[in-house]
Amino acid sequence: MNGNYGWGLPIQASTFAKEIDLGIYAIHGIMFAIFILWSVFFVYLLVRYRARPGVPSEHWETGTLQSMIPDLIVLGIEICLILFYALPAWSRIKMTVPPEGKSNVVEIVAEQFAWTVHYPGADAKFGRSNAALVDAQNPAGLDAADDAGKDDVVTVNELHIPLGKPTVVYLSSKDVIHSLFIPEFRVKQDAMPGMKIPVWFEPTLTGKFEIGCAQLCGIAHSIMRADVFVHTPEEYEKWLAAQHPQTQPY
Ligand SMILES: [Cu+2]
Structure with missing residues (x-):
């Protein structure tokens, strides 16, 4: 990197x-x-x-x-x-945000001091989430009662995306203002509590890139970082299939 x-x-x-x-x-x-x-x-x-x-x-x-x-x-x-x-x-x-039907859509929630990424899974539908359900096993607070969330995947401080199509991120924050910064993609967008802000990019290279927080957000701001893994579409499907859906016990 x-x-x-x-x-x-x-x-x-x-x-x-x-x-x-x-x-x-x-x-x-x-x-x-x-x-x-x-x-x-x-x-x-x-x-x-x-x-x-x-x-x-x-x-x-x-x-x-x-x-x-x-x-x-x-x-x-x-x-x-x-x-x-x-x-x-x-x-x-x-x-101009690319249409969701032709994009890879994820939600990213920033917090002091981590990035939680929520993927909708094979059904392309995000399961309902509730802040009261957040714990170490369920960082996105997914509600197990919602069928749309059964195949959802959640990663912390890792964003996995496929090459060859745009990724649309719905960005929000649990606490203070953070900023999603991916230097190699030339992307920087504030994450605001109470708002879901769309930000998009289409990678042109596979590999590992860095996410940093670009808004001073507290004592551990400088270590609030994560990695982006850009996979080929086949590798991405393999990666997604190998993840444990987050609302299943594992
Ligand atoms: Cu931050």
Whole structure:
């Protein structure tokens, strides 16, 4: 997993990772160019207008439109970034959730300091859950009386997903605000108590990736981490079939 991180950005392992990185590179590239231009101009001014004996200082009125040209150019670039990059990317990635019928759907509940993942099982229906039923054997609080939950699977600090289709996560929290952060997928979404927020991604690589909590959430925030395992579809089916349904005694 350490191989996924280096001096630059982590490897790109989701369909929209390239598009997110384009924004990061564009903003940093433009900022770097502006920094160099301003630095050169600043040094030029220091030399050109240095104090010399017998040469009076020069002074122009500020606030003219001409003096604002550099600011207007920067403003124009920023408006273009928002209109032609940020808004279309936000709309494609954040506002459009793939249809559930064509996706792998899971629920993730964050808590101090773990991630509980609830898979609907073969019937694709989530069983009823109740916070009062949560214990060490039943971390998702599944209600054994609900037939839809009989084949459900629950994992703690492990998310298993298949390659080749989007995964839609319904994200919530049991206690405080946490944030689901999967750097290689370029996914970061706050988990809010009382809300179920959809967040989606489609992996492009099999392997093991890291989940971290990106919202300071208490004393053990720094160790609130988990792993994502991206399987081939066949491996994923095998993995799912090998799990004990959570409402059966085992
Ligand atoms: Cu947290």
